[in-house]
Amino acid sequence: MSSIKCLRGCSEGRDHCLRRTDQLRALILEQFGSPLRLTEIPKPVTGPGQVLVRVGASGVNPLDLKIKAGAAGHAKAVLPAILGLDLAGTVEAAGAGVTAFREGDEVYGLTGGVGGVPGSLAEYAVVDADLLARKPSRLSMREAAAIPLGFITAWEGLVDRARIQGGEQVLIHAGAGGVGHMAVQLACAYGADVYATVSPGKNAIVEGYGASPIDYRAEAVAAYVDRCTGGRGFDVVYDTVGGATLDASFVAVKSYTGRVVSCLGWGTHSLAPLSFRAATYSGVFTLMPLLTGKGRAHHGEILQEAARLADAGKLTPLVDATEFSLESVEAAHQLAESGHARGKVVISI
Template identity: 60%
Template sequence: MRAAVLTAYNSPLQLVELADPVPGPYEVLVRVMASGVNPLDIKIRHGQAAHAQVSPPAILGIDMAGVVQAVGSQVDRFRVGDEVFGMTGGVGGLQGSLAELVAVDAQLIAPKPAALSMVEAAAIPLGFITSWEGLVDRADVRAGQTVLVHGGAGGVGYLAVQLAIARGARVFATGSRASQDVIGRTGATPIDYTASTVDDYVGTYTGGEGFDIVVDNVGGATLDASFTAVKRYTGHVVSALGWGEHSLAPLSFRGATYSGVFTLMPLLTGDRRDHHGAVVAEAAALADAGKLVPRLHSTTYPLEAADEAHAVVENGAATGKVIVTPDR
């Protein structure tokens, strides 16, 4: 098979020929039709993501959609020819999806939604699983609640907005002035964070009470702002970027709660991988019901242009999820 290999940090990806992987008893061999590029991939390339546990040489690529080519002896959920998708590797020593073939733990994947193409399906797993773990597993989002999503036009936020709406919440999302129309098309109320203070939008949209759930997809000062935007006593802030130093005093003074999300953990530890598979199955159901649609970059890239795809993400030029199509 061909694969794009990171041979050293801060170096171009090398297109090489490697032996085809052989699936283990609990794995399936997938021909990769589409591989999603995430900001984490860029951090890994630069040696800035120790938590991802990647050392060159490595094949990156966390999100995947493709077709099952072979099935391990202990796998009974999938058959050759099945179209599948999931968040399957690229961290913790697991082969990523920037290759023509990959052997993946069958627990991590689900049937691809019929309503979506391979390219569309590969744009979903990491962002949706992160959103689900925050909104559903941690905060138990439900009908009638108010939800604020920071970064509503981003790779995670765009899916988080749709998930919260699908579960009956009233959703508001922050973004730049240029992203207001994109956010509005999801059904959320857009908030231009460059033109409104936290007090402004909390007052306007919640009467000063605060939001039931605040989803932080930005980190840093935005997480600090989340602590003052959440409802007193019952409010819940969730973040996948709760790094650095933060004062919990504003949150404590509101009597609210905080939960961190670390989406990579099942890939790194092997624990709860079946939950990842169950969550992407939920994503497929929502997509097939017309309630979940990814936002894609205007161009897809062949495997030999994986460096170009990474550059688009790194330079902030992406207009949606960037996808590489390894299959020839």
């Protein structure tokens, strides 16, 4: 008699399928710089304050690729590791003490993939409930998975550090990038007058989000500061690039009340231009709650605000249309690394 195929498509029979309900498929990084290996591992069990999420989609960030390569000293993985910082999915079970979520809730968050915390490149993930928020109802799983790291980084810079106000002139460097296009939309939602440096081919992206593009290759800092602000400087400058772009930010900011923030301020810089303007600087390190356990609930709160903006039509992530799965994750990483993706690369689980 022919065997009945199990839910995983094998031909070992129904009993085999029943024996495998405590397993899940996951991509494992066993050696830095090597391809991820697709295998089956035991399905995790929730502890107090945790939820079990059936992962629907996993966003690919540049940081994911650095972690995979072993090139992220500030965000090391503990091998063997399940990577994937961002996820969107559905709650399957809630652990003791969890009251904010229940089975069937669609959620999203910046939840793991670093520091020994399993990430989202798996069929299921056990997640600290504080890191999660309900997924925007207007967005798909793929779109929601493209939001967490970029939006939280944008919020921590513009809202938590710079205290952005309506009517202020705000400059976002690399406004079409992963953090940049989130920051542009957030600043616009706050009623700011927003400008964004981009290459000419990406003007339409930032214009579509409500910002005025600046061609940083064709126009010197002093020239666009004079043209856009009458020489006064920008109230807030958000650097999402680092290096020389952060140096340019110190020159572009307004005297006395100006604020510069950066999520990549890791180099050696002269503070003289900033000091001579009596302006301020703040750094953003988005992974700190995930790595230290401190402030995790704030990440959940930030994503609640992101969901509110998304459902109001004020936040739309830019997502590459190419479909990827666990089986094609290496192709997804190659596209993300190539620089040719039209938005954030997302893997459907």
